[in-house]
Amino acid sequence: xxxxxIRRLLYMIPIILGVALLIFxxxxxxxxxxxxxxLGQHASPDAxxxxxxxxxxxxxxxxxxxxxxxxxxxxxYGVSFSTGQKLSDMFMEGAFVSLSLTAPPFVFGIFISISxxxxxxxxxxxxxxxxxxxxxxxxxSISYLVYIISLQYVLAYELDxxxxxxxxxxxxxxxxxxxxxxxxxxxxxxxxxxxFRTLFLEETSADYVRTARxxxxxxxxxxxxxxxxxxxxPIITNTVVAIPFLILGAFLMERFFSIPGIGAxxxxxxxxxxxxxxxxxxxxxxxxxxxxxxxxxxxxxxxxPRVKLS
Amino acid sequence: xxxxxxLKINNFTLSFKSNRGKFIALxxxxxxxxxxxxxxxxxxxGCGKSITALSVLGLLPENAAxxxxxxxxxxxxxxxxxxxxxxxxxxxxxxxxxFQEPMTALNPVYTIGDxxxxxxxxxxxxxRRKSLDLAVEMLDKVKIPDPGSRINEYPFQLSGGMxxxxxxxxxxxxxxxxxxxDEPTTALDVTIQAQILKLIGDLQKEMGTAVIFIxxxxxxxxxxxxxxxxxxxxxxxxxxxxxxxxxxxxxxYTQGLLTSIPKIDTPKGGKLATIKGIVPSIYNRHAGCxxxxxxxxxxxxxxxxxxxxxxxxxxxxxxxxxxxx
Ligand SMILES: Nc1ncnc2c1ncn2[C@@H]1O[C@H](COP(=O)(O)OP(=O)(O)O)[C@@H](O)[C@H]1O
Ligand SMILES: [Mg+2]
Numbered sequence: 001x002x003x004x005x006i007r008r009l010l011y012m013i014p015i016i017l018g019v020a021l022l023i024f025x026x027x028x029x030x031x032x033x034x035x036x037x038x039l040g041q042h043a044s045p046d047a048x049x050x051x052x053x054x055x056x057x058x059x060x061x062x063x064x065x066x067x068x069x070x071x072x073x074x075x076x077y078g079v080s081f082s083t084g085q086k087l088s089d090m091f092m093e094g095a096f097v098s099l100s101l102t103a104p105p106f107v108f109g110i111f112i113s114i115s116x117x118x119x120x121x122x123x124x125x126x127x128x129x130x131x132x133x134x135x136x137x138x139x140x141s142i143s144y145l146v147y148i149i150s151l152q153y154v155l156a157y158e159l160d161x162x163x164x165x166x167x168x169x170x171x172x173x174x175x176x177x178x179x180x181x182x183x184x185x186x187x188x189x190x191x192x193x194x195x196f197r198t199l200f201l202e203e204t205s206a207d208y209v210r211t212a213r214x215x216x217x218x219x220x221x222x223x224x225x226x227x228x229x230x231x232x233x234p235i236i237t238n239t240v241v242a243i244p245f246l247i248l249g250a251f252l253m254e255r256f257f258s259i260p261g262i263g264a265x266x267x268x269x270x271x272x273x274x275x276x277x278x279x280x281x282x283x284x285x286x287x288x289x290x291x292x293x294x295x296x297x298x299x300x301x302x303x304x305p306r307v308k309l310s
Numbered sequence: 311x312x313x314x315x316x317l318k319i320n321n322f323t324l325s326f327k328s329n330r331g332k333f334i335a336l337x338x339x340x341x342x343x344x345x346x347x348x349x350x351x352x353x354x355x356g357c358g359k360s361i362t363a364l365s366v367l368g369l370l371p372e373n374a375a376x377x378x379x380x381x382x383x384x385x386x387x388x389x390x391x392x393x394x395x396x397x398x399x400x401x402x403x404x405x406x407x408x409f410q411e412p413m414t415a416l417n418p419v420y421t422i423g424d425x426x427x428x429x430x431x432x433x434x435x436x437x438r439r440k441s442l443d444l445a446v447e448m449l450d451k452v453k454i455p456d457p458g459s460r461i462n463e464y465p466f467q468l469s470g471g472m473x474x475x476x477x478x479x480x481x482x483x484x485x486x487x488x489x490x491x492d493e494p495t496t497a498l499d500v501t502i503q504a505q506i507l508k509l510i511g512d513l514q515k516e517m518g519t520a521v522i523f524i525x526x527x528x529x530x531x532x533x534x535x536x537x538x539x540x541x542x543x544x545x546x547x548x549x550x551x552x553x554x555x556x557x558x559x560x561x562x563y564t565q566g567l568l569t570s571i572p573k574i575d576t577p578k579g580g581k582l583a584t585i586k587g588i589v590p591s592i593y594n595r596h597a598g599c600x601x602x603x604x605x606x607x608x609x610x611x612x613x614x615x616x617x618x619x620x621x622x623x624x625x626x627x628x629x630x631x632x633x634x635x
Binding site: 125206210211212213216217226229303304 | 367369373395398399402403406407409411414415416417418419420428429432433464466477480481
């Protein structure tokens, strides 16, 4: 297992090198000239040359690429144009905020979706199941924005149960995060429950389920013991790949609730043409993505005995 | 009459809903089986053997299948009147079943020990420890080598033959009165096939279990069965003792099946007799004999006049207007 993980990490090196090259080329050859963006149209040639030197943009291209690789290895992507803050610090702060916005409702939401889906699979084709499926379809045909705006309006503005928006670090943050958490759970509940219910029902037509029934297993045992563990395999695929996006935060939520997560940071960086931030963030996200792919495979090996990591 | 048999199926008729409407899948099925005996249920693929078995176990898809009429008596009680939960207590306990596909019939994510032990946990309420000990004993009975360590293996680590042994162990764990084996060897190699058949026969003798042996291969049943029922398109067209069927087949379909069994004296590469034509579609049911259009003796009367099974010597009966007497 350890050997497998180390080997997979080594395989990641060429992949990350390729991604780095791609990102480097995109930003070097296609974007606007960052110096021009930073200094404006009417900057003096001296000022331009100065800034170019400061950012190492006067070096030969291959040296600039090596600089970029150094940044990746040392996790030191330089400073933001606009705030002067170190990008690595910004990322850590932003990622923490984004994760505290998205991770709790993600975990909690999956847990409830699985539970509801199991109940619906148990009572399949009954009144409860039909009602629930109707509600799910209804809930899925309403836009994300409607949930945000209406819940923000009713719960925070009219009923004053939560602050309307804003964020404070520390424990205080929970008061601000509660409403966004609620919205994320509600929005994800419909689609997740629907997928999980289908997964469970597909699994119930498997041969091994017939064997379990012939053995005398009741419906509850069939679902909770036999089907659930098999269905966890596709559930993991569906959920772990979503984790990098949790760190990115929910762009919309961060924007509507003024929460300073990564999503909000990236939007600000785009608005201000903050190239180091954009370049660094893109690279970090790509690396994270490879890590979570590896994590998915490792998780498989815990659920599915057929998957041997070697 | 009903109490004499371990299992007695009377006038059982079953229909399925499909998108082309309702169709009859089993029609007027009558079968009887005594304790410890073996009944072979033989017929071409699609004739309704598996759904007959699933009817006994109460495992038909609830939303698609409807019992039109009939009774299924097991030890004197009509299973069709059982509450779901009472039927569940019989499944895997008094009546057990093994299926055609050993490769997929085991749960891939649990150890085989777990899956055999589950039978004891469900029906006897034994502890995990005790159930696993009994599972080891059972795996030993089905001749799985080194069962003590094998219980920790997963299905994917076992060959098809070994998996079928595990499935037999699960089925026989609670010493059922009746074992239904639905084409248990169809998916296996010929050599493994013989071993599995011998194993079922040996355990049957040891435990006194009655067996319904389902197969499309009449050649397999001569040694195993006490009685044979031949199915065609949802009906039983001939039934009798194994010697009646093999030595004095009455129905032209049975006769056709017998001549298509390879014999030792069939020359290599020589042609086997086959029954011409294909099984009729279940949507084209009619009151007459369903074998009519493939039958060498077929006449108009066969198509128009229904023929109830007619008894010959003892329990031997066949449904044909033109049997050679
Ligand atoms: N769940 C089902 N829904 C509709 N029709 C079915 C279902 N199961 C079986 N049948 C039909 O019943 C007939 C008998 O099937 P089966 O008992 O599996 O045949 P076999 O003799 O090969 O075991 C087939 O024609 C099949 O199409
Ligand atoms: Mg079948």
